[in-house]
Amino acid sequence: MNLDLLIRGALLADGTGSPLRPADVGVREGRVVLLPPRADLVRRTAAETVEAEGLVVAPGFIDVHTHSDAVTLLGPDAWELAVAPVRMGVTVEICGNCGSGLFPALPERIPDMRGSSRAGFGGDVPIFRDFSGFAAAHGSAPRSNHLASLVGHGTLRAGVVGYEDRAASPYELDMMCSLLDEALAQGAAGLSTGLIYTPGTYGGTDEVVALAKVAARHGKPYVTHLRDEMARVEEALEEAVQIARRSGAALHVSHHKTAGKHAWGRTERTLVTIASLRSSGMDLTCDVYPYTEASTSLSAMLPPWANSGGTQALLRRLRSAAERDRMRQAISDGVPGWENTVGNGGWDRISVACAVRNPSVEGRTIASLGGDPLDAAADLLLAEDGEVTIISHSMREDDVRRVLASDFSMIGSDGVPKPGHPHPRLAGTFPRVLGRYVREQSLISLETAIHKMTGMAADRFGLTDRGVLRDGAHADLVLFDPRTIADGATYAEPLLPPVGLHTVVVAGRIAVQDGTVTPARPGTVVTP
Missing domain, CATH: 3.20.20.140 (Metal-dependent hydrolases)
Structure with a gap:
């Protein structure tokens, strides 16, 4: 049996909720081949072998x-x-x-x-x-x-x-x-x-x-x-x-x-x-x-009528003091059928995530920007041409x-x-x-x-044939250490990779190894 990849010695989480069990997982032509544990004979014919003792292999x-x-x-x-x-x-x-x-x-x-x-x-x-x-x-x-x-x-x-x-x-x-x-x-x-x-x-x-x-x-x-x-x-x-x-x-x-x-x-x-x-x-x-x-977007913090007509129409309204007053009142009083995030929490619970032209405000709450919070939000949206992402606590x-x-x-x-x-x-x-x-x-x-x-x-x-590890399924796999896996990303450094994640396989090819993205680009658009 010639395999493109063999993951050897792992515990298998097959995606169905069944108990973990020892198994080796082979990959051939982008599909899964399940094998008995410690398949020594198969190892000799695998193009690449990953030793996975103590790790869990799961569907991607x-x-x-x-x-x-x-x-x-x-x-x-x-x-x-x-x-x-x-x-x-x-x-x-x-x-x-x-x-x-x-x-x-x-x-x-x-x-x-x-x-x-x-x-x-x-x-x-x-x-x-x-x-x-x-x-x-x-x-x-x-x-x-x-x-x-x-x-x-x-x-x-x-x-x-x-x-x-x-x-x-x-x-x-x-x-x-x-x-x-x-x-x-x-x-x-x-x-x-x-x-x-x-x-x-x-x-x-x-x-x-x-x-x-x-x-x-x-x-x-x-x-x-x-x-x-x-x-x-x-x-x-x-x-x-x-x-x-x-x-x-x-x-x-x-x-x-x-x-x-x-x-x-x-x-x-x-x-x-x-x-x-x-x-x-x-x-x-x-x-x-x-x-x-x-x-979500900062513009979603404003009443629905403020966004009528699209982004450019919103920006025109934000330039008007009278329209800003209308928005302020709508947030204070509410609008029938509108979620009103700020009215349910407050501007002090809305912080700026992405403002490319004004990075110094990222991480700060709208309430901390100074002046009336609605005006601060409006000014920021104008400065960013409407492209502001926020985090709502x-x-x-x-x-x-x-x-x-x-x-x-x-x-x-x-x-x-x-x-x-x-x-x-x-x-x-x-x-x-x-x-x-x-x-x-x-x-x-x-x-x-x-x-x-x-x-x-x-x-x-x-x-079909994704989300499970069985013979013939698509070979999208994750190999991780259950004793150490944890998120690394924080609000200050949001793209830090996780720890304890060993290997990611996409369409039978190793896409990530020890946190490093490989040169492989096997991803496609998939359909039901």
């Missing part, structure tokens, strides 16, 4: 929630951001989350979308008419790991309706459904919404139901950043459930949390609701990241632990690969779960954690 981690849509298209300057996920063992990233992506769009709408795309993804990246164009662009950009993509409702809406705060016409909704149908047929993995973000927030429940019906026809999930994860989180969860029921689509709740002081502790109720719905037969799951801080540890321990949650980093000081979840999520919550706190078992990161994720998104 599948990050079900990323915003890596554009980073490998930005060229060498973004390389360290692009490889942060594979350094922590992620062999498949699923992007297109929170309703935001790089496709699809009517050709005549694409020029108007580029400004908002730059603000969202941190560079000059194209908008594509369809999934095939997106996949072709990534196919020509060298990758260390694989990429799959959802269809973002906000991008779809911008690509047909534009950025106006209004309902879609019947013709526009039909066109959105048609573009979605085409993208899903071409290989997109599902439909996502970000119902706190413009222009997605301008779409009502009926609009989303119509689109989710298209996803259901393709057997692909409806994936949602709820319309509110704070004071109205239970109402927002009910909207998502109604969308799933009316459309027939499977439901996946993104980065489930109960954020802000008015929602702390409510996972005690939301998780019971989800468990009850699952018991009654609903296909419903969620994901979670292991941090109490969120990250909005959650509580007990809520994170409850979601992580639930038997229907999987792991998603929600990584935002933008320059500056991005949230450390981009580089630390998966090792943090294994180090902090498995080894140190015994919240979940190692086998359960691996299942959440691999087999469960592959099943949810239809990634």
Whole structure:
């Protein structure tokens, strides 16, 4: 038996949640060959052997929630951001989350979308008419790991309706459904919404139901950043459930949390609701990241009407003292249907993560910048042409632990690969779960954690022969030391690699060894 690679002497975590067992793992032509432990005869015919005594070999981690849509298209300057996920063992990233992506769009709408795309993804990246164009662009950009993509409702809406705060016409909704149908047929993995973000927030429940019906026809999930994860989180969860029921689509709740002081502790109720719905037969799951801080755009801290018309319209409003006063009042009083992160927490809980032209403010709270906080936020957005990423200190540890321990949650980093000081979840999520919550706190078992990161994720998104270690499966592998694995990334140094992670194999080739990214670029765009 001639093998390209042999991992010898490890304990096997097969991705199903089954107990660890000794096994050797071979790789031949990009596929897994399982072998008895200590396969000495096979060793002689393996092109490369990795001695793995005391280590665990698992399927490559599948990050079900990323915003890596554009980073490998930005060229060498973004390389360290692009490889942060594979350094922590992620062999498949699923992007297109929170309703935001790089496709699809009517050709005549694409020029108007580029400004908002730059603000969202941190560079000059194209908008594509369809999934095939997106996949072709990534196919020509060298990758260390694989990429799959959802269809973002906000991008779809911008690509047909534009950025106006209004309902879609019947013709526009039909066109959105048609573009979605085409993208899903071409290989997109599902439909996502970000119902706190413009222009997605301008779409009502009926609009989303119509689109989710298209996803259901393709057997692909409806994936949602709820319309509110704070004071109205239970109402927002009910909207998502109604969308799933009316459309027939499977439901996946993104980065489930109960954020802000008015929602702390409510996972005690939301998780019971989800468990009850699952018991009654609903296909419903969620994901979670292991941090109490969120990250998003600074513009999302402003009322939805402030963003109507897109980034340039927002910047025009920010230049007006009267419009700033309106925004200040809206944050103070609230707006019906709006999450209002600042109103639920305060500007002192919003810190700057990425402000490329003003790096001296990175790490500081908006409240600490001086003067009225709304004016400070507005001035910073103007100085950065709307491209400011923030970190919101909005959650509580007990809520994170409850979601992580639930038997229907999987792991998603929600990584935002933008320059500056991005949230450390981009580089630390998966090792943090294994180090902090498995080894140190015994919240979940190692086998359960691996299942959440691999087999469960592959099943949810239809990634056949991924997320499991069995004969013939795709040879995406992670080799780590369960005694030492831990996240290295911090808020001060967010791209530090983890410790205790030995080897990452993508498509049968070693992509990372001892924290170093190899010259191999085996990553592709993968489809359900």
